[in-house]
Amino acid sequence: MPALLSPATCTHHQVLIVGAGAAGIATASSLISRDPSLDVALIDPAEVHYYQPGWTMVGAGVFDAPSTAHTMASTIPRGVRWLQARVTGFDPVSRHVVLEGERTISYEQLVVCPGLKLDWAAIDGLEDTLGRNGVTSNYRYDLAPYTWELVQNLKQGRALFCQPPMPIKCAGAPQKALYLSCDHWLRHGRLGAIKASFYNAGGVLFGVPDYVPALMKYIEKYDVDLHFSQRLVAVDGPNKRATFVRTLPDGSSERHTEPFDMLHVVPPQVAPDFIRNSPLADSNGWVDVDPHSLRHRAYANVHALGDVANTTNAKTAAAARKQAPVVANNVLVALGRRTGLARYDGYGSCPLTVERGKIVLAEFTYGGKLAPSFPTWLLDGRQPTRLAWLLKARVLPPLYWQGMLKGREWLARPAPLATEGAQ
Structure with missing residues (x-):
């Protein structure tokens, strides 16, 4: 002690x-x-x-x-x-x-x-509805079990997953929640009745391009609606509505509101x-x-x-x-x-859990240079592998x-x- x-x-x-x-x-x-x-x-x-x-x-x-x-x-x-x-x-x-x-x-x-600091207050209405009304986040100890509860109980409807502007801790975590949820719904024959969408405030799926092809295969496999340059700004939990600001190519922006049955939020971080x-x-x-x-x-x-x-x-x-x-x-x-x-x-590493039992193990240093810990014949981090899952789990x-x-x-x-x- x-x-x-x-x-x-x-x-x-x-x-x-x-x-x-x-x-x-x-x-x-x-x-x-x-x-x-x-x-x-x-x-x-x-x-x-x-x-x-x-x-x-x-x-x-x-x-x-x-x-x-x-x-x-x-x-x-x-x-x-x-x-x-x-x-x-x-x-x-x-x-x-x-x-x-x-x-x-x-x-x-x-x-x-x-x-x-997880800046929950930066999103209007979020603090009032976290842990209720289908609104959750794996970024909090007390809410991660609620995520699993929602995933198990959702039978149909819209599931929205969000990623705020960088920097955030574990940039892959918003996607991990998406992939693992979709994998569960697929395995239980519900993915057709549940439509998943990913709203990313950034302009790319992942910051190191070498890992994007493998991730895109899962976006396609789970038929995810992928949205870039979209930032969550408000949540109306009782009415299950999420408001986003979309940044347009000319630099202007517009607001739109989306209905949801489940909303996984990652707050801005400062x-x-x-x-x-x-x-x-x-x-x-x-x-x-x-x-x-x-x-x-x-x-x-x-x-x-x-x-x-x-x-x-x-x-x-x-x-x-x-x-x-x-x-x-x-x-x-x-x-x-x-x-x-x-x-x-x-050096940084992000084990991207693309399905239960497989992970894309992203490892890289400054400038996005790949930095694998294992030889590619044993574990190619650019591909989903069972070995990477065993490493993580x-x-x-x-x-x-x-x-x-x-x-x-x-x-x-x-x-x-x-x-x-x-x-």
């Missing part, structure tokens, strides 16, 4: 980590595994740590929701101190983090990884308020870091990783798994305890809990930082 400290009695740490999600705990574990004598503290108010990549599987009836939740106390690594508090601001010049109640904690090195309003943020509100060293561009003793960083990689747990060892190494370099900076190459959850969060860097050892692209 971690040492749970009161902020009132804890005023300074060598390394202070803001956020105990996947990125924060993995970084803390990687630091302690490299140097057990290090004074590391994590700040996070949450009681529960969630394996969020599992929620798509919960929404398809593959995982049970409780299997994706562990207590925070059991998840934080031994040797790391836990401050169960809420951060409200930063003073990077004086090296202080401000907590709720105006208490401050000083640090030598700061790691910022509080994740992002940096947390205390990040957006801090000196650490760039003009878009994300923490401003060098994309390779993950060190802040203005404050050399600040690093950031995970969803809150302004790097252009996909915001996934797989990205955090690769970033955490890089940040751990580079923090130790900054403390004078190690030589040789490490480099993050932009059987291997990745224990790899997350017992590998990544324990500082075991299987297939995640950091590479040296080359001169190119470094700062």
